Amino acid sequence: MARVVREPPTRPALRAKYDRKQQELVDAAARLFAQQGYSATSMADLVAATGMTAGGIYHYIDGKEALLVRICDELLDPLLERASTLVGEFDGPPDAELRALVRAWVEHVEGHLDHMVVFLQERRVLEGDPQWKRVRDARKRFERLLDDVLARCADAGLLAVEDRSIALRALLGAVNHTPQWYRRGGRLDAAAIAVGYCDLVLRAG
Structure with missing residues (x-):
C-alpha cells in the first residue's frame, strides 16, 4: 500500500505544531545524513533520532528521498x-x-x-x-x-x-x-x- 503524507492542518495552532514537527524531522535527518551518509541511514535511525514511529514520520514526509x-x-x-x-x-x-x-x-x-x-x-x-x-x-x-x-x-x-x-x-x-x-x-x-x-x-x- 502506498504511503500518503498527511495534509497539513488548516487551523493556525495545529499548523504551527505540524510545521515544527516536520522541521525537527528534517533537521534530524540532516544531522544523520551528514554524520553517517544518506545510504547508511535507515528509517530505524530516524525513528531513534526523532522519537517518532515510522508511521509518524510518513505523516510529515514521504520517505528518505523526500527528506x-x-x-x-x-x-x-x-x-x-x-x-x-x-x-x-x-x-x-x-x-x-x-x-x-x-x-x-x-x-x-x-x-x-x-x-x-x-x-x-x-x-x-x-x-x-x-x-x-x-x-x-x-x-x-x-x-x-x-x-x-x-x-x-x-x-x-x-x-x-x-x-x-x-x-x-x-x-x-x-x-x-x-x-x-x-x-x-x-x-x-x-x-x-x-x-x-x-x-x-x-x-x-
Whole structure:
C-alpha cells in the first residue's frame, strides 16, 4: 500500500505544531545524513533520532528521498532569495558588492552546516530524479549570480586573477569546503571568513 503524507492542518495552532514537527524531522535527518551518509541511514535511525514511529514520520514526509530533497531545498532556496535581493538592491562598487554577497553566503552556510555537508556528499543521489532539477537549477542560478558580480569586478579591474572562471571556482571551492573545518565559537566567525575568501580573489586596495 502506498504511503500518503498527511495534509497539513488548516487551523493556525495545529499548523504551527505540524510545521515544527516536520522541521525537527528534517533537521534530524540532516544531522544523520551528514554524520553517517544518506545510504547508511535507515528509517530505524530516524525513528531513534526523532522519537517518532515510522508511521509518524510518513505523516510529515514521504520517505528518505523526500527528506534529502527538502534538505537541499532548505540550503539553496533561502540562499538564492537572499543573494538575489542583496544584488538587486546593492548600491556600491562591485568589490563591496562581492564582499557583501560572500558574507551572506558564508553566514548562510554557517547556519546550515549539516545541510551543506549533505548536499556535497549526496547530491549525485538525486541526479536522475525529477525533483533534482529544481535543486540543480537553484544551484546554477546562484552560481550565475555570483559570476555576474565577479564580471563587474573584472570589468572594474578589481580581480586578482585574469581568468574570471578561476575566481568563481576558487570561491565555490572555498565556501563549499567550509563545513569540513569550521567550528562554531572558534577563532574565525562568518564575517572574518568571508573577508579572507574575498581577499583571495580581489586586488589589494
